[in-house]
Amino acid sequence: xxxxxxxxxxxxxxxxxxxxxxxxxxxxxxxxxxxxxxxxxxxxxxxxxxxxxxxxxxxxxxxxxxxxxxxxxxxxxxxxxxxxxxxxxxxxxxxxxxxxxxxxxxxxxxxxxxxxxxxxxxxxxxxxxxxxxxxxxxxxxxxxxxxxxxxxxxxxxxxxxxxxxxxxxxxxxxxxxxxxxxxxxxxxxxxxxxxxxxxxxxxxxxxxxxxxxxxxxxxxxxxxxxxxx
Amino acid sequence: xxxxxxxxxxxxxxxxxxxxxxxxxxxxxxxxxxxxxxxxxxxxxxxxxxxxxxxxxxxxxxxxxxxxxxxxxxxxxxxxxxxxxxxxxxxxxxxxxxxxxxxxxxxxxxxxxxxxxxxxxxxxxxxxxxxxxxxxxxxxxxxxx
Numbered sequence: 001x002x003x004x005x006x007x008x009x010x011x012x013x014x015x016x017x018x019x020x021x022x023x024x025x026x027x028x029x030x031x032x033x034x035x036x037x038x039x040x041x042x043x044x045x046x047x048x049x050x051x052x053x054x055x056x057x058x059x060x061x062x063x064x065x066x067x068x069x070x071x072x073x074x075x076x077x078x079x080x081x082x083x084x085x086x087x088x089x090x091x092x093x094x095x096x097x098x099x100x101x102x103x104x105x106x107x108x109x110x111x112x113x114x115x116x117x118x119x120x121x122x123x124x125x126x127x128x129x130x131x132x133x134x135x136x137x138x139x140x141x142x143x144x145x146x147x148x149x150x151x152x153x154x155x156x157x158x159x160x161x162x163x164x165x166x167x168x169x170x171x172x173x174x175x176x177x178x179x180x181x182x183x184x185x186x187x188x189x190x191x192x193x194x195x196x197x198x199x200x201x202x203x204x205x206x207x208x209x210x211x212x213x214x215x216x217x218x219x220x221x222x223x224x225x226x227x228x229x
Numbered sequence: 230x231x232x233x234x235x236x237x238x239x240x241x242x243x244x245x246x247x248x249x250x251x252x253x254x255x256x257x258x259x260x261x262x263x264x265x266x267x268x269x270x271x272x273x274x275x276x277x278x279x280x281x282x283x284x285x286x287x288x289x290x291x292x293x294x295x296x297x298x299x300x301x302x303x304x305x306x307x308x309x310x311x312x313x314x315x316x317x318x319x320x321x322x323x324x325x326x327x328x329x330x331x332x333x334x335x336x337x338x339x340x341x342x343x344x345x346x347x348x349x350x351x352x353x354x355x356x357x358x359x360x361x362x363x364x365x366x367x368x369x370x371x372x373x374x
Binding site for chain 2: 027028029062165166167168169170172188189190192209212213216217218219220221
């Protein structure tokens with residue numbers, strides 16, 4: 001379990017995260033929903049240690065986060081961070097050198113799943129193809145958790161559908177997924193749990209099927225209620 | 230594994246639990262003859278991929294169907310549609326009842342004598358059957374390897 005407890009993060013004189021608490025469990029797909037600027041990416045970076053957090057706690061499997069989490073959690077940022085001169089196949093080798101948890105077999109399976117051409121140069125990829133390759137890099141390691149920042153943002157419909165298909169495939173297996181989105185459309189039926197982020201806090205944290213069966217509300221219905229408060 | 234048709238066209242409603250919509254889809258396939266008594270159904274994992282749902286949801290649908298005796302799983306063998314006639318008849322009665330209830334509540338808004346209504350239903354129903362008679366026959370009972 002990834003657990004945030006009262007996390008506060010100040011950025012340019014404003015608390016972007018202001019007492020944020022929520023959990024993301026293994027075996028579940030958790031979606032962090034928020035408007036642009038709500039702090040979704042900051043949450044991801046805070047978990048990964050890419051921005052320092054002085055107030056509050058971030059626990060992974062019950063222990064405070066540290067360097068050891070890089071073998072347990074993989075992070076798919078909203079842009080590719082690989083050297084653009086490399087071919088996709090070279091990028092995979094590059095990752096294998098860095099991560100003990102790298103699973104080359106799964107990487108090859110993912111390349112086939114997304115129909116990617118290993119010989120193509122990373123710098124020449126279209127936005128949709130780059131997003132798919134980015135997911136290959138994030139899903140290939142044997143990590144317990146995968147964080148994905150806006151995996152559907154700014155790419156064409158068919159690429160979005162292909163990416164959504166990952167969530168119902170066994171490529172996710174028993175792992176925990178935490179993804180952010182400002183557009184719930186694609187994933188409404190795929191996610192287990194939603195966390196609605198507003199004013200630096202988790203305004204709502206709920207199990208989607210329970211919400212549907214007990215209150216007959218869709219995730220969008222709940223979002224509308226939260227934002228109209 | 231061949232599963233026949235009927236898995237691709239599921240459109241989920243976002244206000245109803247997905248797992249119950251999956252159960253309903255199974256019932257519809259059973260009454261339409263697309264799934265037969267005793268037929269092997271996709272594994273949980275395969276169902277997740279076919280319907281593009283989360284594996285947890287697929288798991289929950291199967292648990293619900295097992296509890297309602299719609300499907301049976303013996304030991305390690307794949308799950309199958311029940312062969313229990315009473316259960317199968319109950320599903321048919323349930324779906325038929327629901328459809329008729331919905332029709333009746335919609336048609337109640339119009340003032341119409343029952344004879345006229347029944348004649349209209351009869352002619353429309355015959356028309357519908359003759360325009361797509363193959364629907365059930367062609368897709369039902371998919372042969373498997």
